[in-house]
Structures are given as structure tokens and as C-alpha cells.
Amino acid sequence: MKAAACLNAGVLLLCFLLSSWAATLNGYGGSHDVLGSRQLGGVSNFSTFLLDRSTGTLYLGAQDAILAINTSNLGQKPLKIKWDVPEDKRKSCVAKGKTEADCKNYIRLLQFLGDGRIYACGTYAFDPQCAFLNMSSFSLETAEEGGVRMETGKGKCPFEPSQHYTAVMAGGVLYTAATSNFLGTLFDISRATGIEQERIRTERSINWLSDPEFVSSAFIQEDEANNPTGEDDKIYFFFTEVAKEYDLYTKVKVPRVARVCKSDVGGMKTLQRRWTTFLKAQLVCEDRASGQRFNVLTDVFTSRHRLDDPSSTHFYGIFTSQWDREETSAVCVYSLADISKVMDGPFKELKKTCENWINPEPVPTPRPGQCLNSALKSEGFDSSLKLPDKVLTFMRDHPLMENSVVSAPLLVRRGITYTKLAVTLTSISDDDKRTAVVLHLGTDRGELHRVAVVGQNATLLEEIPLFPSHDPVNNILLYKDVALVGSPSSLVRQPAVGCALYPTCEVCARARGLGCAWNPKEQACDGVGNELGDEELGDPLSQCKSGEGRCSPTVKEVSVMKGLRVLLPCVQVSPRACSWEHPPHRHTRQRLSDLEVLASEETEGKYVCLCQEGGREQPACRRAEYHLTLAGASMGGTVALAGGPGRHFLAWYVLLFVVGMLAGAAAILCLLLRHRRASGKGAGHGASLSEKHHDLLPSSATPQSPSSASLLSEAVPLTKRNGTLNGHGGGGHNGGGHNHHHGGGINGPHIYSNNSSSSGEVKLSESSAKLTQHQQGLEGRERPGPEGEEGEGLSEGALGDGRGPVGPGGGAGQTAGVPRSTAGTVKLQL
Template sequence: MALPVLGLDPCSLLGLFLFQLLLQLLPPTTAGDGAQGPVPRVKFHAGDGRRGLSLFHQKGLQDFDTLLLSSDGGTLYVGAREAILALDIQDPGVPRLKSMIPWPASDRKKRDCAFKKSNETQCFNFLRVLVSFNTTHLYACGTFAFSPSCTFIELQDSDLLPILENGVMEGKGQSPFDPAHKHTAVLADGMLYSGTMNNFLGSEPILMRALGPQPVLKTDNFLRWLQPDASFVAAVPSTDVVYFFFEETASEFEFFEKLRTSRVAQVCKNDVGGEKLLQRKWTTFLKAQLLCAQPGQLPFNVIRHAVLLSADDSSEAHVYAVFTSQWQVGGSRSSAVCAFALSDIQSVFEGKYKELNKETSRWTTYGFPDISPRPGSCSAGPSSDKALTFMKNHFLMDQKVVGRPLLFKAGVEYTQLAVEKVLGTEGHRHLVLYLGTAVGSLHKAVVSGNGGAHLVEEIQLFPEPEPVRNLQLAPSQGAVFAGFSGGIWRVPRANCSIYESCVDCVLARDPHCAWDPQARTCSLLPSPIPTSWKQDMEHGNPDWACTSGPRGRSRPPLRRPQIIKEVLAAPNSLLELPCPHVSALASYRWTHGPGQVPEASAAVYNGSLLLLLQPGLGGLYQCWATENDFSYPVVSYWVDSQDQALALDPELAGIPRERVEAPLTRVGGGASLAAPRSYWPHFLTVTVLLALVLSGVLILLLAAPLGALRARGKVQGCGTPPPGEKAPLSREQHLQSPKEHRTSVGDVDVDNNRLGAEVA
């Protein structure tokens, strides 16, 4: 890099030299983490006041795992460890405890559990099922110290009444034994459909129907409809059937490594079991493979969570599911979100079956059987023995349910999902995903009309990494509730006030936020939506949304700085001008007036501009952000010398100014004006270390020839030891008198070689 050395005084030359040396010593700036998938536009760390969260916790309680929203949306029921709570969430802020009832496991159950389990921390009652049975009762089930139990809880004005001891019943098949095992349960038409482990060891998965007028039905464990490692994540009721989503080891594929696969199973609500065959067993159980894959990549074969979004005027009902991969690429897991239409799931269960060939132990395709009604269909009345015999061995469907990919994210493991649709200013409904991660973060994603997704924000919920255990969306309260080991976080769906300008509000592409041109603020969308409010969810283009005029299209938005920060410094001072990165999706550049910054006296490091203030280098410095092909100034500095002030630019007249003190250091002599941050300690440290290293290398270079000369002298003068010294002994050589010693040329060479080896 050429330096303009002519016409500079010695202090300026010294300053330029030291500045260039400092730039060489600074570590290079990384360009990013290289993660694939959309990047959160804004990140909020734990405790950030810009994204105010409310935490509810109760002394002595932990493991807030199960959440249930009341029908009116004003009460949140929480199943914690050995307690059930009712929280009033109608007012903003921290949820208020309305009532709490304890439900601990008995002392006898805990003693029996401690005798069988080495980990005594699991010998409690962990609430696993909490559903609304009717307007007056809740139905709850828990592990009860590895002895599952269930009970009805009476409600009185949304408050919980105490549990009667004689009201506790056995909950085997409805709640898992082990709190670490995954499970699911849903109440449909007054009947509880559950998927869990049915034994103490956790090797007998079961799909079960309990409660209600219909008989209790289970899956047949002997027929191996479910693999022993099946793990249930969700249950979704439909009109005539209930769908269970789970993952298990695939039995239809033969690989060296066990292949895990995601499944959807179907059972009919009107199933009454068989009369002779499959008594008290499902006669309509079918399962199919779920496929969530990115083109050209390995499939995401492990399902973590799934939710149903009912049909509306614009689209049919869909199931949205979160997947991870069995294989870790690059040392970290990846995640994906796929959408499955209920019509696609239904068509797969109406297709062909798979059949296991017992001779070859291979699964083959089986066509449509000549049985009426079709086996597995929800026809009225009991099925024939022929149909039941067919169902015992033909429970796996041939076709896969292929999902529509919505979001791929590398390096992130999603654990929970909540979904809603939000009406925008243009009258379209936008799909919003709330995704909880395995390290305690919450991602807010928006799916655009073309099928792509972008991440609006990332919120770190917990100071220490911990998975999000549950998510409950409360649309009427405008919040998402996240359960974890220590309590319940209330997360507002959006905080539009963090977007201080129209440009930032539109670029955020948050469907909950829009720009109010009258109040000149970014605010939550009210209902009904005013026609003057601005939003651009598809493109995020402020060119037309942030302009004045009847329709906001008269002229482009003003790109003049909103405020100018004045920095006064002495000549030859090293200034650091920060540039706040308001968006992780934008690219940033610095300008000096209408042109580029001087390369010889300025450099960009971690977004900040390092400027060596030389004569003629004052003036306007701006950091520009470019996002969605739109550029705007993020921050503007007017840098001036204390010795010779510059004339004000007439084009900047009328813009408010603010005096600031930028971190600076005098490099050309004299005292520094302010030094909150100096690079000279780093420079001196590196200089001293470099001097020590060079000194060590010089000593080694000088010591090597001296050592070689000393060794050579010992080899050449070792034939006759001096008087008074003993000759070196050797295991292969006997001592002889000098008179009797006879030598030859070969003997001398051997001795010299041996001595040379010893010297070396």
C-alpha cells in the first residue's frame, strides 16, 4: 500500500508508519459463521431490555413441562413436578398465580422407585398429561414415581380444587413410567388417545384409547406394529381418525446402521376392536413413512414435534412438523420444518400396502385386497375375520407422505413448534412459526408466499443453555409461553418499538408490525387495520413504503442522516468510529463525503472505522447498510480537527448534531484527549513477544556452530585419553593394556563412529 509521504512532517510520517504496522498486527475480521439456512435478522441476548420478557417461577417448584390454555384464553394451566398451577395471563407482564394444588407421589411409591432406580431424582410425580375434559374438569396424568396415575381435577371459576386421594386411578398406557420418555396425548370427542411406553423398562410402546363410552383399545405388541424404540411426539385429531406422529427404527430397510424414520399412524375413532381376532385391539391401525428432505441432501429422518393448523378460507388443514437428522454434518445437527397436508396423509392411507415376505425377510408392495369394506377404513360395524387377518400383517403403507419444505437451518436443533397465521396490511395471511431450540433460544420465522422463509429474530430465553420443553401460543394475549426447568417465560409476539425508523420497520418484515405515518412510529397492527399503515412482507422494500404522498409512491424515501455525531480530535489521533449493525442480513460500507474512505489512513475492523486523523481527512463519515437492494445510512460522523475547523457543509444544514467522544489515541506525540480504548498495549505486547522470539532464534543459531565445533574436537582427540583419566568402557569391548593393544584401520573407524554417535 503506497503512502503519501511527500509534504508530511516527521510526526505525521511516524503516525502513518505506526498506523500501518497496527493494521498488520490486528487479527483478520471473520466474514461469518458460514451456517446454511436463513440468518436471524436481529438477535437478543438474555436480559436484553429491548425484548422485555416476563418470568414466572415458584419457590420449591421445577420442571414446568406441560402447558394447557383455557378455552377463553385467559388462564394457563401448568403441570410441574408434583404440582398443578393455574396462572392468570390476562394482564401484561408476569403471570399471576391464581391457585396451585400439590400432587406428589406417595412415600411408598417413592421408596419402591428408589429401590429399583439408581437415579432417585426421577422418583417423583412428573405431570405428563393435562387436557380439558369438559367445562368443569381437567384430566391429568403423571409418572407418579414410575407408577403412572391419573385423576380428574375439578374447576371452580378457573381455579383448581384439591385432588381427592380416592380419585387417583391407574394411568398405565396414558402416561410414561420414565419422565425422560417422550409421549403424547389428545382428547377427542370425550376420549383420550395417548402414545407412550407401557412398561417399566421402556421397551413396549403403545397407542391407547381410554375414557369415554367406547371400549379401551391398544396396539398389539406381539404383532410388532410398533418397534421397541418408538418415540411419540404428537397426536392430531381429524374428522374420523386420530393421527399419531412418532419415530422408530425402520424395519423395511436393510443397512449396516440402524435407520431411524419418522412415521404417521392412523386409528379410526369408531373402532370397537375385533370379536374373535384382535379383541380389545385396534383393527384400523395403519402407519406410513414421513419424508422431509431437501433436494440432493440426506433426509431429516427424526421428528421432534408436530402441530395442526386448521383450515381457513385460503388453505386446507396442514400439519407442521420439526425434524432433525440422524447424521451430524460438520459436527452439529441440522433442523428442518415441513408442512404436510391432511389430504395427502389421507390419500397415502388409501393406497397400496407393504407385505413382509417371510422366506426372504423383505418388504414388497401389495396391491389392493379383494375385501370389502377396505381393511383399515373407518367403516361402520365390526370387520370380517378375513379383513382382520389381513390387517394383522399389512399395517405398513407402501407410499410415503412427502412434506413441503419450509425452512432448513444448519447448526440448530429445534425441539418445539407453535404456528399461527397473521393478517397483514395487504389482506393476506402470513404463516408465522415459533421455534424453540435445544439451547434455550426462540426463533420467529415467517413463510412468504413463494414458499421461502426468513427469520425475523432470535431471542435467548435462558442465561445457561437448556432446551425449550414446551411452547404454548396465546393469540388473544399476544404472547408465547415457553416452559423450562425453572419456570414459565412470557414472550410477547413482537416488540415493534425496537424499529425506530420506517426503513427499519419495513425491512424487518414482521407481520405483527407496520409503520404508522401519522404517529411516525412502528407499532403493532390493530384490528381493523388502517389503510395508511405501511408494510411490505414479500419484498421488504422501503422505496415505496417509506415515502410521503397520497399513496406513498411520489418520491423515494429521504436518505439524509437523521442526526450527525460530531467528533473533535487533535491531529495524528487514531479514532474508532463504531457502526451499529442493526441487521444481520445487511452488508455495510463506509464513505467519506461523496467518495470512499482514504485507504492509507483508514481501515475497517469489526465494522468500526479506524481513522488516523491527518490534515485534509476531516469531514462527513457515514456507515451505510444495504439490505434487499436498499441502502441507507446507519450512522453519520462529522470528524473535525481541533486545530483547524472545517467549514460546515451547506447540504447538511438543519440536521441535528450531537457531540460525542470517540475512542482515540495520539500517535504523533503529545497527550491523548481521551483513551477509553487504546491499541498501544496490544502493540507493545506484540513487540516484546516478537523481540523475545527473535532473541531466542539468534541464540539458537549462535549455539549450533559452537556445539558442532566442540563435538568435532572431542571426536578428533579421543584416540589416547589424557593421563589420570579412564578410557570409556563398552559392553562389547574388554579392557587391555596399552602395550598389548593392537589396532587396525577398521578398528579406528568403528570406534570413531561409535564415539560420533555418542556425541550426537
């Protein structure tokens, strides 16, 4: 019994150590800048953020609840309102074929009414309902008969928790883009509140809306003091829909921007209770160098570049492509002036004969879709009800514009899916003529990326893992130099601007475009870049004690066995693409920025990685250079090399092994002590105890170290992303530069710098060339080849029979203590 007690105590100690270390490692618990489900009272499924900038109170819409959080003190207990669905209504929802999880009340809308109240709407078990929240008492208004005072939310809030939806408040009136029926087959852009006679919506026509996925909306209010033409206020909606103008064998999605006017009240006969000013245009986000278009819009952030000038509004959008097999994200920006120019241009003629497009109809007067202004009012058209019927008929049949709003991507990232975007503007000159843009990008794997854009140059500054990999970023709010980042289950507060964000000389040099420069006396990054010119500072990296030039890496000799695959790393510090120069053969495949090569006589030679970092007009930067040669006899097997990704992943195994050995030793010690106390009772008893020892730890079953091939082959699968390895189970991340840990653990941010000798850069050592001990155990074992994007004509057959990549300096075999991924590669530590 004592031995069992000791063993239990050892197991409990092991569990405690692991849980404590994991909590510290992940940085989720104990920090006042992080709120998880425990700190938020068990509430989850946060989908809506609303910030009161006058008080700093953040209102969160969640499942069956609304929370109020003091953003200046996240340690303060949040206020909570419970708003759930009655049991009978929930059962009725389930009886209609919906799931238990969906038949709850998900708060999807929170908007200020301007009178001290918040308008809140929830799905309410597929029967949307809205209520009024009193901000001073933080309570929902009650009806006379008791219970929450509610009104229908149809057309204001989606029926289903996961449906795409957007809404904006304009002058106390709610404008929404949402589904309007239980089945989710009808879509409306509507004025959802206000005077009943003025509640209008889009026409039920596929020419107006064709299976749209609504993304965002914005209210652009004219400046009363500077509006000489008397232009009406406008509301813009952004969405992706199936294009009807493309007659192809498959559905083609296109991103759109639509515009309606605030004073529009519909037509007198034609378009009654319908928009008379609804116009839409296609958004084009095209990389001119490659000709690739990104046709799926996922998020839009509205930013006014000059606070006192509504015409300076710009819209930053995240795009993906429906045609790409791998994850790809791009960011494009559109100005309000460019959108207005397209809206004032020619209309697209959608009517078509059997063979040829017919001539477009003449545009009537006054121009269809035009918002009211002083000129129209002087002609007697002071209301949309007075517009001629021919104008309304033309408007009904021609909602789409002929021209598109075109933009080139600020950045393109492969291997990453961005979900949310926020933008800060930084002046880098005293006269405000030069402005830098900092993009705060949330990913579908719980990370926050920051990218600085100055002119044509985009620089990736840092990558910060905030949430577990299964928790996507779904909200980013910027407030007082702080970024409030949310996921469905957590909230994190992060610094948003300032040169102090960049703790190393290299990454501070990368932020030079933001006016940052490294202060060698203080060993800190500050804003002296605003005061000194480029001539005075020279090359910002010259102050950093780097062993190599910025774009002049040393040539690394790579000697490998014939028939093995080599993974040549290239650290990508800019969102722009990287390419490789190599001997003319087809046995290569580019995996993100790295290059995979099949070692043979044809593949010997020089390999150079070139990355676009200084803008389209600047020459490419040489980020890595290798010289590949063959060494020794031909051997099989799969070995890959990278410059450190997976170190934290391996640390898990090392820690588990050490703690496990300690716990096992404690248990054995307890058994030995018991054995000594019982040794005087007879040899027979001692022999029995020896048999027990033999059963507990037979000589042929010693604990396996992390270098064991069998242990590693059954480890948590690794996935390669952006030149790094990540564990599926939320393992550690390692960036391409200096790590600045967040919360004290491995989930710290990845700081990227131009210094090619940073920690993310690959450094070859003599020990990495001796990789022969474990090769025989790898031979004959079939493993799938690595997954990656298709390279330069490389087919699976060209890679050999299950042979995998080897890294620079590596030979055949496997180094002890190296985890192997399920893709058939082994990442070697350097």
C-alpha cells in the same frame, strides 16, 4: 479491626452491585411478564401446559405440584396443588435402582374432561397414577377413606419423567402414545379411557411400532354440517421410529404419521382389542437443492388455515438429522389432504424372500384401514367388529403405506437446535387469498426466534433470549396475540403478532411480507402495507436511510500477514443458506455464514458472500464483499475479526474491573486512614504498616485490565454460533442487526434487517489495522484450532501450526480489551 470492617463493607458493596446489575441485565427478575422459580413458589420441572381459553387460566404440570396462573396478570400469586409421593413408595422406587430425582411425581398429562374437571396423570415414582382436578375449587378429588382419589395411569402416562410421550382428548376419551411397562421397552398407541370393552391398542409387532419416540398427536373432527360422505373422526400421531424397511448396517430413523379412527373398536376374532384402522406413512422433509433429508422429528404444531374447514388443517414439524455432526434444524409443513392421499394409496409389502421382494398381496374388499363412512354402513359394515377376517389379516400384516408424504423445508438453520414450534397466520390481503405464516420457534438454549414465511420466501425477523442458555424452551402457547413461552423452570409472556413488534425501519422492511410498512411520520412500523400495493411502496428499504444498497455492500479492503487465518464475517438475515465466491484454492472453511481463510499468496483476491433471501426463484443477495491482500512479513499467531459479537461479553470484564478497582480503592483508603491515625505512634509502627501495604498490593502484582492476555485466556469460554460469540456462562448475545432489549439488559432480542449498515454489520476502521503490540506474547503459545463445520477441503494440517484467524483490516497481534475464545480465536472490536 476497622480496616477489616471497611474491607468487608467494600466486598459486600461489590457483591450487591454485581447481583443487582446482573439481575437487570438478564431481565429475569422484577418483570411481571416473567415468572421464575421464586415467583412460582419454588416449584420447578414444568413439563405440561394446559390453557383454559375461556378464562385465560394456564395450568402447569410440574414436579410434585400443579399450578394455576392468571395469564392476564402474571403478578398475581399462582394457585398451587401439592401432589407428591409417600415416603415408603419413594424408597421402594429407589430400591429398584432409580434415582432420588426420578422417584418423584412428575405431572405429564393435563386434559380437560368437559365436565368442569381436568384429568391429571403423573409418573408417581415409576408407578403412573391419575387423579381428577376440580377446576372451580382447584383441588384434587379425594377418596372416601381419605387422600387423593387415584386410578392407574399405565398406558396413559409414561413411567419415566424424560420418556417421549403424547396424548389427546377426543370427545371425552383419552388417546395416548406411551410406554406401557416399567422397563420402557413396550410401546402402545391406545384408547386409554372410556368403555372398558372399547379400550384398544396397537399390535405388539415391530412392523407396527419399532422403538418409537412419540412427538405429538391431533384430533381432527369432521364438520357435521359439511360432511356429505359421513366420514369418521380421526386421530393422528406423529413420532420417529427405527425403519424396518431399510436393511442397513445401522439403525435408520424415519419420521412417521399414523392414523386411527374414532369409531374403531377392534376385530371380532383377528385383531381383538387391537386397532383395525392403524395406518402409518413416512414423512419426508428434504431440501431438494442439496438433497439432504432430515429424518428425526422433534415437534409438531397443528394449525387449521380456515377455522370452519377441517380439511384445511396443516401440520408444521421441526426436524433434525441423525447424520449431521453439527446442530441443524429444519421446518416442514404437511397438509391433511396430502396425508389422506397417501393413506388411500398402495400398501408396502414388508415380507421378503432371501433374494427378491415378492409380489404384494391383492388388497381385499372393503379396503383395510378405511374409516367408517356412509358407503360402508350401507354395505352392512357399521362396526369394525363386522369386518371380514381376510381384511383384518391383511391389516395386521400391512400397517405401512408405500408412498411417503413429501415436503420441502420452509427454512433450514445450521448451528441451532429448535425444540418447540407454534404458528400464527396473518392475512396480507383483503380477500384472504394471500396468507403469511409466522413461526415462533423455541431453541434448546432458551431463545425464541420468529420467522415470517410468505410463499417461498422465509425471513428471520428476530431472536429473543428469554432464559439462561441451559434452560431449553419446552412449551409455546399462543393466546390473544400473546405467546406464553415456558422452560423447565420459568414462564415468559411475549407479544406474538403485530407490526409494532418491529421497532426499526430495517426490520420493519423485513416484515413487509406480513403487511407491515414503515411510517416515516410516526417513526413506527404499522399495517399500512395491507392497503398499499407493491408499486406504491416500491422497495421498502428505500425509506430507511441506509448508507449502502440492500444487496450492494461496499468492498472492504483486508490486509493481513501471511500465515494468519482470517475470519470474514457475513451477516445472515434469512434462514436460507449463504455461500461464498472466492479464488480457487482449498485453504478455506465456512463456519456457519462466516468464512475462514488461511492468508497466503494463493488466497489473495475477492471474496463475496451470497445469501438466498428472496426465495428459490430470486437471485442471491450479496451480503458482504472483501478484497484480501498480504501485508508485511510472515507472522504466526491466532487472531480473528467479527463485527461486534462478544461486546456484551467484554462488558462484563470492563464492569468487573471498574467495580473491583473501586472496591480495592475503598479498602486501601480505609487502610490509609488508619495509617494516618497511627502515624504519631512511631516510625516502627509505620514501617510495619508499610510492609502490610506491600503485602496487600505488591508493585509487581497490579490488577490486570481486560486487555491482559493472561486474564482473557482464563476467561469464560466463548462459543461461536450463527456468526456470534456467546459465553458459556449465559453471557450476552448480539445479533446481526439492531438490538431491541428485553428487560433492559443484554439478553434483548436480536432484530435482523436487510440494511447492510446495521449494527450487526462489520465496519472496518483504520485502528483495527494496528495489531502488533501484543503479538510477541502470543507467539510460541500453542492453541487448538477453531472448531467449525468442514469447509471446502480444508484440513487441520493446511491451517498451520496453531495459527488462528485474523479479521479484515487486522495484522499480527492482539488489540487490548479483546476476549479470546477457547477455540484459539480473538474477536476484535471495530
